[in-house]
Amino acid sequence: MAKMQKEYNLSKNQQIVFDIIERSSEPVKAYSILYNVKKKGIKAPPQVYRALEKLIKLGKIHKVESKNAFVACKSSNCEISKATAFSICEICEKVTEIANNKLSNFLNSFEDKSGMKYKKYNLEFFGLCKKCKKT
Amino acid sequence: MAKMQKEYNLSKNQQIVFDIIERSSEPVKAYSILYNVKKKGIKAPPQVYRALEKLIKLGKIHKVESKNAFVACKSSNCEISKATAFSICEICEKVTEIANNKLSNFLNSFEDKSGMKYKKYNLEFFGLCKKCKKT
DNA sequence: AACAGTATGTAATAATATAACATTTGAAAG
DNA sequence: CTTTCAAATGTTATATTATTACATACTGTT
Ligand SMILES: [Zn+2]
Ligand SMILES: [Zn+2]
Ligand SMILES: [Zn+2]
Ligand SMILES: [Zn+2]
Numbered sequence A, B: 001m002a003k004m005q006k007e008y009n010l011s012k013n014q015q016i017v018f019d020i021i022e023r024s025s026e027p028v029k030a031y032s033i034l035y036n037v038k039k040k041g042i043k044a045p046p047q048v049y050r051a052l053e054k055l056i057k058l059g060k061i062h063k064v065e066s067k068n069a070f071v072a073c074k075s076s077n078c079e080i081s082k083a084t085a086f087s088i089c090e091i092c093e094k095v096t097e098i099a100n101n102k103l104s105n106f107l108n109s110f111e112d113k114s115g116m117k118y119k120k121y122n123l124e125f126f127g128l129c130k131k132c133k134k135t
Numbered sequence C: 001a002a003c004a005g006t007a008t009g010t011a012a013t014a015a016t017a018t019a020a021c022a023t024t025t026g027a028a029a030g
Numbered sequence D: 001c002t003t004t005c006a007a008a009t010g011t012t013a014t015a016t017t018a019t020t021a022c023a024t025a026c027t028g029t030t
Helices: A002-008 A012-023 A030-040 A045-057 A101-110 A130-132 B002-008 B011-022 B030-040 B047-057 B103-108 B130-134
Strands: A061-064 A069-072 A083-089 A093-095 A118-129 B061-065 B070-071 B083-089 B095-097 B120-127
Touching: A012 A030, A012 A045, A012 A069, A030 A045, A045 A061, A061 A083, A069 A093, A101 A118, A118 B011, B011 B030, B011 B047, B011 B070, B030 B047, B047 B061, B061 B083, B070 B095, B083 B103, B103 B120
Parallel strands: A083 A118, B083 B120
Antiparallel strands: A061 A069, A083 A093, A118 B120, B061 B070, B083 B095
């Protein structure tokens, strides 16, 4: 019920785009989304990019900057914090959102030398996932 | 002397591209570089992108992913670690590389739940710089 | 000289993203 | 119910970022 409520305010295009991303097991690229929603009547890049922009604002998806691709948020408190962290495998390219309090607490309270604090961050970790480490 | 040595092995195009980036007070975009080196005989995107790729590998520059732009490395140990952190002002867009041992130690030793460790990361912090906070 | 590895030059094209403008929709207020 | 305003949509064109592919040249080493 809580879940349904969250999605009530998604518009038609936003919902279509979100569904694609949420169902994917890997980050989805904008033009891959576009290709996949042609049958649903979305024909042009701006329609996709506008939906993406709104979904990011709502915290329902994130952009993985190093890949120019989009993933659904799994942790559900990113909406407020705008703070994201990802684990990216350098071989199989698997991307996982990291939800780790120690990490987020550390980064949210981080102050640089000048005393500057940050309300928002994006962190991308690169390494080898379990599977790829074995081989 | 140490500094000169480091730059000995840059090729002609690599040095030209590096100079542009190093002299800039802000992140430089690939096509801005291209425009600025036309007079020096570099005419086509691949020449710039190849130089950028090599300079990144050497740790002499970094890509600021959220901006698709490039900055010269200030901290000189990134070559080994491939670990970068930036502070980005959301108003004036000023970008600064963060060199902070507490931060880098924390991230270099970070382990996620699965026990996965990472040899490489990119972190981008967003906030307001001193100047912009005042106004 | 022969070789291997790195770098360069060049043309074409792919992939990612935005600008600009007209139109429609949907909820809220009167 | 209709006026109104913000959000969302549709559409065309274009801007920006990045790579492929292939030919050539330079570098240091055997
Ligand atoms: Zn999230
Ligand atoms: Zn993997
Ligand atoms: Zn650096
Ligand atoms: Zn600023």
